[in-house]
Amino acid sequence: MRVFVTGASGWIGSAFTDELLAHDHEVVGLARSAEAAAALQAKGATAHRGSLDDVDSLAAGAVAADAVVHLAFKHDFTDYAGAGRSEHTAVRRMLDAVEGSGKPFLLASGVASDIADRPLTEDDPSPHHGADSPRGGSENLALSYADRGVRPVALRFAASVHGAGDPGFVSVLAKVAKHRGAVGYLGDGSNRWPAVHRSDAARLVRLALDRAPAGSRVHAVAEEGLPTRDIAAAIGDYLGLDTVSVPREDAEAHFGWIGHFAGMDITASSARTRDLLGWTPTGPTLLADIAAGAYRLPE
Numbered sequence: 642m643r644v645f646v647t648g649a650s651g652w653i654g655s656a657f658t659d660e661l662l663a664h665d666h667e668v669v670g671l672a673r674s675a676e677a678a679a680a681l682q683a684k685g686a687t688a689h690r691g692s693l694d695d696v697d698s699l700a701a702g703a704v705a706a707d708a709v710v711h712l713a714f715k716h717d718f719t720d721y722a723g724a725g726r727s728e729h730t731a732v733r734r735m736l737d738a739v740e741g742s743g744k745p746f747l748l749a750s751g752v753a754s755d756i757a758d759r760p761l762t763e764d765d766p767s768p769h770h771g772a773d774s775p776r777g778g779s780e781n782l783a784l785s786y787a788d789r790g791v792r793p794v795a796l797r798f799a800a801s802v803h804g805a806g807d808p809g810f811v812s813v814l815a816k817v818a819k820h821r822g823a824v825g826y827l828g829d830g831s832n833r834w835p836a837v838h839r840s841d842a843a844r845l846v847r848l849a850l851d852r853a854p855a856g857s858r859v860h861a862v863a864e865e866g867l868p869t870r871d872i873a874a875a876i877g878d879y880l881g882l883d884t885v886s887v888p889r890e891d892a893e894a895h896f897g898w899i900g901h902f903a904g905m906d907i908t909a910s911s912a913r914t915r916d917l918l919g920w921t922p923t924g925p926t927l928l929a930d931i932a933a934g935a936y937r938l939p940e
Contacts, residue, residue, distance in 0.1 A: 642666045642667070642707045642708055642850075643666075643667040643669060643705070643706045643707045643708075644661055644666055644667065644668055644669065644706055644707065644708045644709070644710055644850070645669045645670075645671070645689065645702040645703055645705070645706035645708070645709045645710070646658060646661075646668055646669070646670045646671065646709075646710045646712065647670075647671040647693070647699070647702075647709075647710070647711045647712055647713035648671070648711070648712030648713030648714070648749070649668065649670025649671060649672070649677075649681055649686065649712070650670060650672065650677040650680050650681055651712060651713065652802065652806075652807065652808055652809065652839065653712055653749070653798065653802055653839065653842055653843065653846075654670070654712040654713070655680075656839050656840060656842070656843035657710065657712065657842075657843040657846045657847065658670060658681070658684060658686055659684065659843070660843040660844055660846070660847045661847060662684060662685055662686065664847065667686075667687070668681075668684075668685075668686035668687065669686070669687045669688075669689050669702060669705070669706055670686050670687070670688060670689060671689050671691055671692075671698075671699070671702060671713060672688040672689065672690055672691075673690075673691070673692045678690060689702045693713055693714075693715060693727055693728070693731045694727065694731075696730060696731055696734035696735075697734075699731055699734055699735050699738075700734050700735060700737070700738035701738075703735040703738045703739050703744075703746075704738050704739065706744070707744065708744055708745040708746070708747075708850060709735055709739065709744065709745070709746045709747070710745075710747045710748075710846065710850065711731075711732065711735065711746070711747065711748040711749065712748075712749045712796075712846075713749075714728060714749065714776070715727055715728070718898045719898075721775075722773065724776075724777075725772065725773065725774065725775060725776050725777035725778075726772045726773065726777055727777070728776055728777035728779050729771070729772035729777030729778060729779055729782060730772070730777075732748060732777070732779045732782055732783060733782060736782070736783060736786050736789075736791060736793075739791055740786065740789050740790055740791060741789070741790035741791075742790060742791065743790055743791070743792065744791060744792065745792045745793075745794065745850055746783060746786070746791050746792065746793045746794070747793075747794045747795075747796055747846065747849060747850060747853075748779060748780070748783050748793070748794075748795065748796060749796050749798060750767065750776065750779070750780040750795045750796060750797045750798070750858075751776070751797060751798060751800070752797045752798070752799060752800065752835055752860065752862065752907055752909035753775075753800070753905060753907055754767075754768070754907070754909075755768060757906065759908075760865050760866070760908040760909050760910040761797075761860075761907075761908065761909040761910065762860075762909075762910050762912075762913065763797075763857070763858045763859060763860055763910075763911075763913045763914060764858075764913070766781070767780045767781050767795075769781065780795045780797075780858075783795065784856050784858075787855040787856035791855070792853075792854070792855040793855060793856060794849050794850075794853040794854075794855075794856075794857050794858075794859060795857070795858040795859070796845075796846055796849060796859060796861060797858055797859065797860050797861065797862075797909070798837070798842060798861045799834070799835040799836050799837040799842075799860075799861055799862045799863070799864075799909065800834040800835055800836070800902075800905075800907055801834055801835070801836040801837070801927055802836075802837055802838075802839050802842050802861070803836055803837070803838060803839065803927045803930045803935060804838055804839035804840065804924070804925075804930060804935060805930070805934075805935045806935075807839070807930075807935060807936070810834070810899060810902060811872065811876070811927070811931070811936055812936055813896075813897075813899045814872070814873070814876060814896075814899070814903075815876050815880065815936040815938055816938065817895070817896055817897065817899070818873075818876055818877070818880060818882055819880065819882075819938050821895070822882065823877075823882050823883045823884065823885045824873040824874075824876045824877040824880070824882050824883070824884045824885070825873065825884070825885050825886075825887040825895055825896065825903075826869045826870045826872075826873040826884065826885075826886060826887065826903070827869065827886075827887050827888075827889050827892055827903050827904040828886065828887075828888070828889055828904070829870070829886065830868055830869045830870025830871075830873060830886065831868055831869075831870070831906075832868070832869055832904055832905060832906035832907075833865075833866030833867055833868050833869065833906055833907060833908050834866065834867055834869060834872065834905075834907055835862045835863075835864060835865055835866050835867075835907060835908060835909045836862075836863060836864045836867060836926070836927040837861045837862055837863040837864070837922060837924075838863060838922065838924025838925055838926075838930070839924070840923075840924045841861070841863055841920075841922040841923065841924045842861040844920065845859065845861045845914070845918065845920050846861070848918040848919070848920055849918060852917070852918055852919075853917065853918065857917070859911075859914040859917065859918065860909055860910065860911040860913075860914045861911070861914075862909045862910065862911040862914075863911070863922035863924070863926070864926060864927060865908050865909060865910060865911075866906075866907065866908035866909070867927060867928070869903065870884065871928065872927065872928070872931070875927075875928045875931040875932060876931055876936065878932070879931055879932060879934065879936070879937075880938070887903075889904055892904055
């Protein structure tokens with residue numbers, strides 16, 4: 642299968658590209674720079690130059706492929722609304738380009754929700770609709786094409802997709818801790834984040850490409866929810882730093898842009914995904930990764 646992958650040189654996308662190539666698929670990866678193109682070509686993938694703003698290039702890549710896996714997103718938290726609108730436009734352009742083709746169209750989403758009394762499940766719809774909603778409402782936009790000759794699948798990734806080299810939330814927490822001299826968590830630290838190892842996430846995406854039916858949501862979640870105080874304690878143990886409770890009103894001042902996310906309580910189940918895809922996570926847990934030095938910081 643010839644698969645067009647946006648974000649192919651990113652944290653999850655590069656692992657997914659390796660997974661596809663290892664299973665004899667052809668990968669055409671969107672590359673914004675010469676460096677990204679070279680990295681893809683060194684793996685044996687084909688580079689497709691373009692960006693999320695070049696929607697005609699995105700459409701061309703989608704049309705020329707047997708499947709589309711959209712993992713890229715503008716992680717610009719200084720203009721998150723603008724990033725969402727860009728996402729909406731890019732996703733719609735690719736979907737329109739492959740409408741009626743029957744092609745798989747998988748796109749990255751997340752497990753953040755307003756459900757507080759139980760874990761989010763694959764049956765729970767996203768509350769976000771329209772270009773001005775978080776991530777441009779792209780999950781609901783994509784799934785709406787299930788009856789328009791496309792096989793859309795929402796890939797909901799855990800808040801922490803961890804592993805050595807992870808640039809995400811846990812890495813930012815570790816950097817803030819080194820700067821502050823202590824590892825912070827908000828309030829009593831009982832709020833939780835779900836987690837999955839990068840290798841397990843990449844394998845799930847490949848399985849979803851092969852098996853997930855049109856209109857489905859799959860959860861790349863290995864651990865339903867880890868208390869943030871436990872994550873902070875693991876970081877502190879590895880870095881040799883104390884942990885401290887940060888008042889919620891001081892979240893942004895202490896953590897910076899990640900302060901908005903630091904206090905979120907998110908839990909998510911992947912039971913139905915495991916049954917649907919035959920997926921069993923086998924990678925290290927988040928706390929084991931932290932203890933093993935996955936978030937080692939330069940001196």
